[in-house]
Amino acid sequence: MPLPGNHTLNTEHLTAYTPSCGASPVAAFIRIPFRCRVLKATGILGGPITTADGTVTVAANGNTLTTFTVPQAGSAAGQFFSAVPASPTYLNEDDVIVLTPSGASGAAVPMHFSLSVRTA
16 A cells, blocks of 8 residues: 655654653653754554643643643553644754643653654
């Protein structure tokens, strides 16, 4: 089956991990290796969250790039969430992306993050 779009040779996927996106959330960090444009931020839940929805804020250099919600209803390991920045966002080499979870509950629920970027 053909893919719906082309994956260009200058697109990279940078990853990070947090051991807890629920109770006692822990931020995850990604170093930007080259000048680039942010295409999409994603997260994959490592277990169910309980009681409340969560939010993940994606920021660089103190500025929020985008956010995505992790709904509590029906949450389970392996669920995928994503967000695309509202306007083109460019980053420089050695900028640091901070992915900050908040609002969710559940003890030690991990989450894997990915940031899709394209060289500028």
